[in-house]
Structure formats: C-alpha cells, structure tokens
Amino acid sequence: MYSPKTIFLASIAGAVFLTRIVPQYAPFSSLFLTFFVLFISQFTTWFAWACVLWPKYFSPLNKLPQPKESSFLFGQFPKISRETNGAPMREWVSTIPNEGLIRYTHIFNADRVLITSPNALREVLVTKNYEFIKPPQFRTGLGQLLGIGVLLAEGEEHKRQRKLLMPAFAFRHIKDLYPTFWAKAHEVVEAMTQAISHPKSEDTDPAIVDVSNWASRVTLDIIGVAGMGHDFNAVQDPTSDLNQCYRDIFQPTRGGQILGLLGAFLPGWVIQNLPIKRTKQIQQARKIIRKVCFDLIAKKRVKLEKGESTDKDILSVSIQSGGFSDEDLVNQLMTFLAAGHETTASAMAWMAYTMCKYPEVQQRLREEIRGSLPSIGDAGSTVSSTEIDNLPYLHAVCNEIMRAYPSVPVTLRIAVEDATILGNFIPKGTSIILSPWAINSSKELWGEDAKEFNPDRWMGPGMANTGGAESAYSNLSFLHGPRSCIGKDFAKAEFACLVAAWVGRFDMHFADEGYVLDIAGGITVKPKGLKVRMKAVEGW
Numbered sequence: 001m002y003s004p005k006t007i008f009l010a011s012i013a014g015a016v017f018l019t020r021i022v023p024q025y026a027p028f029s030s031l032f033l034t035f036f037v038l039f040i041s042q043f044t045t046w047f048a049w050a051c052v053l054w055p056k057y058f059s060p061l062n063k064l065p066q067p068k069e070s071s072f073l074f075g076q077f078p079k080i081s082r083e084t085n086g087a088p089m090r091e092w093v094s095t096i097p098n099e100g101l102i103r104y105t106h107i108f109n110a111d112r113v114l115i116t117s118p119n120a121l122r123e124v125l126v127t128k129n130y131e132f133i134k135p136p137q138f139r140t141g142l143g144q145l146l147g148i149g150v151l152l153a154e155g156e157e158h159k160r161q162r163k164l165l166m167p168a169f170a171f172r173h174i175k176d177l178y179p180t181f182w183a184k185a186h187e188v189v190e191a192m193t194q195a196i197s198h199p200k201s202e203d204t205d206p207a208i209v210d211v212s213n214w215a216s217r218v219t220l221d222i223i224g225v226a227g228m229g230h231d232f233n234a235v236q237d238p239t240s241d242l243n244q245c246y247r248d249i250f251q252p253t254r255g256g257q258i259l260g261l262l263g264a265f266l267p268g269w270v271i272q273n274l275p276i277k278r279t280k281q282i283q284q285a286r287k288i289i290r291k292v293c294f295d296l297i298a299k300k301r302v303k304l305e306k307g308e309s310t311d312k313d314i315l316s317v318s319i320q321s322g323g324f325s326d327e328d329l330v331n332q333l334m335t336f337l338a339a340g341h342e343t344t345a346s347a348m349a350w351m352a353y354t355m356c357k358y359p360e361v362q363q364r365l366r367e368e369i370r371g372s373l374p375s376i377g378d379a380g381s382t383v384s385s386t387e388i389d390n391l392p393y394l395h396a397v398c399n400e401i402m403r404a405y406p407s408v409p410v411t412l413r414i415a416v417e418d419a420t421i422l423g424n425f426i427p428k429g430t431s432i433i434l435s436p437w438a439i440n441s442s443k444e445l446w447g448e449d450a451k452e453f454n455p456d457r458w459m460g461p462g463m464a465n466t467g468g469a470e471s472a473y474s475n476l477s478f479l480h481g482p483r484s485c486i487g488k489d490f491a492k493a494e495f496a497c498l499v500a501a502w503v504g505r506f507d508m509h510f511a512d513e514g515y516v517l518d519i520a521g522g523i524t525v526k527p528k529g530l531k532v533r534m535k536a537v538e539g540w
C-alpha cells in the first residue's frame with residue numbers, strides 16, 4: 001500500500017537512481033536535495049488523496065457511526081494521545097449509538113474501526129481470526145524484546161507454535177503450579193513485612209510501599225520458576241540485570257512514545273538504529289534477555305538429556321515437544337518473560353488500588369481468606385487449586401479487578417486483505433481496534449453499573465463464571481479464540497494466590513488520602529504514582 005514509509009523508501013531509491021545512474025535527468029546533483037524534492041512531491045500527492053479525498057469522500061467506512069468532533073488532519077489522534085490508553089474508546093462505546101462497529105480516524109486520517117459487539121468480536125477473534133493480523137510494526141518493535149514467539153507469529157507458524165505450547169498451559173498442569181505460586185507469595189509477603197518494619201533512612205516511611213515494584217519482582221520470579229524452572233530471585237535482589245532491564249524498558253517514556261509514532265512512517269530498521277538513548281537501552285536489554293534465555297535452555301537440555309528432570313515447566317514441555325530449535329525456544333522464553341510478568345504485575349497494582357479505594361471489600365476478602373486458607377506466615381504451608389478456587393469472594397474480587405481494570409486496555413489488528421465484519425466492507429490495511437477496557441465496561445453488555453467496581457456481580461447462583469453478562473465476549477481481558485491469552489489459567493491462578501497472600505497479610509490504605517486515579521502505561525497500564533500505606537495484620 002502507498003504510505004509515507006513506501007514514499008520514503010521510493011524517494012531514497014529514486015534519488016540514488018537519478019543522481020548516480022542517470023544524473024542528466026536529476027533535478028539536482030545533490031543526493032539529499034533530489035531525495036527531498038521526490039519525497040515532498042510524492043508526499044503532497046499522497047497527502048491530498050489519503051488525508052482529504054479518501055477519508056472524507058471515498059472510504060467505504062464513512063457510513064459507520066463515528067465521533068462528532070475530529071481534527072482536520074489528525075482525526076482523533078489528539079484526543080487519544082491526551083487521554084489514558086483506551087479511555088476514548090470506552091467513552092465512544094457508551095456514547096455513540098452503533099451496531100457493532102465505530103469508525104474513527106487517526107494521524108493523517110487513517111481509518112480505524114473499533115469493535116463493540118459480541119458478534120463483531122466473534123468474527124474478528126474467532127471465525128476470521130487469521131484475516132486480522134497483528135500490525136507488522138509490532139513484529140519489528142516488540143519483536144526485538146520478545147522474539148518472534150507465539151505472541152508475534154502469524155498464520156500457519158502461529159498455529160504450529162500454539163499447538164506445541166498448549167499442553168504446558170492445560171489446566172491439569174496449571175493446577176500443579178498452585179503450590180509454586182503460594183511459595184513465592186509467601187516469600188514476597190515475608191520480604192515486604194520485613195521491609196515495612198525497617199526504616200531505610202530517617203526521612204522515608206517504610207510503611208509506604210511502591211506496590212508496582214514488588215508486584216513486578218514477584219511476577220518475574222513466578223514466570224521464572226513456573227515457566228522455566230529457574231528462580232531469578234528478584235524478590236530478594238531487585239538489582240539483578242534482568243529485573244533492571246524490564247523495569248527500564250517497560251517504564252513508559254517520551255522516547256518510547258516518539259519511537260512508536262515514528263514506526264508508522266519509517267522502516268523498522270531505521271527506528272532500531274536511531275542514535276538515541278531509548279534504542280540503545282532496548283538493544284542492551286535484548287542482549288541481556290537473550291543471554292539469560294540461552295543459558296536457561298542450555299542448562300535445561302543438559303538436565304533433560306541426563307534424564308534428571310521430570311519438570312513440568314513451560315520450557316521443559318516445549319523442549320520435549322521436539323518442535324522447537326534453540327533459537328525458537330529463545331523466542332518463546334523472551335515472549336513468556338515479557339507477556340507473563342508485566343500483565344500480572346499490572347493486575348496486582350490494580351488490586352492494591354481497588355483494595356485502598358474500597359476498604360469494605362478489602363475487609364470482607366481478608367475475613368474469607370483468613371477463615372479458609374492456611375496462614376501465609378507458615379513457611380511450610382501450601383494450598384491446592386481446589387482450596388483457592390473454592391473461595392467465592394476471592395474469585396469474585398479477582399474477576400472484578402480484571403474486568404474493571406484490564407491490564408491490556410487496547411490491542412490492535414490489521415485487515416490483511418479486503419474483508420467484511422458484520423457484512424460491512426473493511427478495506428485491506430484498515431486498523432481494527434479491540435478494547436478490553438471499553439468492552440468490559442459497556443453498559444450494553446454489563447448493565448447500568450458497568451463502570452462501577454462491584455465484586456458482588458460475580459456472586460450468587462450462576463454468576464461465578466459470567467458476572468451476569470450474557471455473552472462470553474463481554475469480557476475481553478484475555479481476548480478470545482485462537483489468539484487469546486495462552487497464559488489465562490496460569491495468570492488467574494497466580495493472581496488469586498498473590499491476592500490471597502497479600503490481602504490476607506496486609507491492611508492497605510492510600511498513602512496520600514486524596515489520591516486521584518491517573519493511569520500510566522503503554523501496552524499494559526497501572527495507577528500512576530500509586531503509593532500504599534501497608535500494615536501487617538497480626539494473626540495470619
């Protein structure tokens with residue numbers, strides 16, 4: 001498709017051709033000036049067509065409902081960049097009457113289609129799943145840190161990888177991981193209990209805790225132990241290279257946002273080699289993460305070859321499938337390390353926020369946990385999947401946190417060919433927006449109190465799995481279909497164990513009583529600047 005990126009490349013090629021091969025026809029002898037003239041002239045033509053004529057008069061998407069106000073050139077981009085990721089979509093779902101699709105435009109009026117109804121979601125996520133792929137710039141951008149594992153692979157390659165990995169995520173296997181999750185939950189609450197009772201300096205109050213930091217460390221350890229059979233020990237030692245890497249690269253920065261935007265216009269290799277701090281940071285992180293993964297694979301192979309391992313972690317199951325080369329395995333490990341830890345860490349940050357905001361929920365949950373589970377303070381204590389999964393209020397609170405504040409508020413697809421959704425023509429290349437946050441809080445799907453935090457919607461007969469919503473597509477936190485979160489059961493079990501341990505042990509209040517929710521992040525989101533005053537509650 002003709003785009004600024006192809007114009008850029010075509011202008012470079014044209015300028016080289018004109019100045020080097022047929023200089024008599026070049027407008028200038030300078031390569032740069034020739035490039036500049038070619039670029040500007042092509043860009044202007046493209047601009048008039050793509051930014052004015054096509055979106056305003058020719059786009060078949062014009063007939064779909066859309067937001068009223070729109071910038072002349074940048075569509076809804078100014079609103080989207082000003083607000084929290086997913087907030088505009090959340091607003092449009094409930095304010096623009098629609099039948100499953102809302103159209104809006106982005107930079108240079110590029111078309112976007114927001115999916116709003118269960119039937120439309122079913123088409124995009126299930127029946128036509130491979131017609132709507134992840135944007136290619138994800139592969140070049142995220143691919144550096146995640147490798148091209150199951151998260152970024154497409155088509156037949158994705159099917160192959162997913163089939164080989166599925167056994168590791170089957171519930172019969174996940175249920176054996178509950179004691180591992182519980183052991184790490186024990187370790188982190190003990191470390192936190194120690195930390196909040198020992199001042200580090202005179203002017204810091206140890207009881208005021210940066211929950212995101214602890215949450216990221218414990219979830220990194222859990223994906224290490226349960227996913228790869230290796231303890232990164234980030235709970236005890238936050239200074240390890242790997243922990244530091246993820247803290248740096250997942251910190252939303254201006255540099256990262258700018259690179260994301262440039263990705264729409266420049267080829268991936270140009271972006272990756274820009275001489276700026278952010279690209280250097282990413283290259284360094286990639287080196288460290290890959291080395292950690294290669295070492296883990298080598299160690300695990302030796303163990304498996306000697307017949308010493310009966311491990312059931314994701315890595316062991318992947319090696320034993322025989323379908324992955326070492327390079328493939330590195331890509332899968334990089335994927336699980338990133339996809340499997342910041343997402344759950346974000347859910348933990350939302351847990352802390354909701355517990356502070358709704359102290360009565362916190363109190364009720366603590367009573368259920370303490371009344372039913374063995375004390376987290378007892379180093380030898382363990383729990384089974386049945387013990388955790390049978391606590392109705394814990395189940396309800398965890399589900400409600402993930403519904404009301406999904407870790408991934410928005411994700412994207414691109415129509416790989418001309419397609420249709422609910423019979424509406426979708427031209428090739430159109431961006432399709434899936435917004436878990438918007439869907440999970442749609443009044444149409446959840447009723448009048450959709451935007452309220454109400455764990456009780458998951459209580460009562462027949463409510464535990466649905467929260468009262470009629471369609472499974474009303475809850476999009478893990479998406480659905482062949483590209484849904486492969487780690488859903490893993491994440492839910494891990495989250496329930498961590499929440500039980502954390503709420504069972506600590507009383508939590510906002511450190512700043514007037515805290516007003518502001519949301520930070522990119523792919524995953526968290527309450528910005530949240531600090532929690534924590535106190536260990538005696539007797540458990």
Ligand code: HEM
Nearest residue numbers: 150151339340343344347407408411478483485486487491
């Ligand atoms: C609260 C925790 C989690 C949430 C909310 C979550 C959410 C999601 C979402 C929304 C996607 C789809 C992204 C897209 O296609 O655009 C996804 C995919 C994925 N998630 Fe999770 N996730 C969580 C935890 C985990 C964990 C613990 C693991 C690994 C152990 C994991 C591994 C993956 C993988 C590998 C994919 C790609 C699946 C594919 O494309 O076939 N996630 N997750």
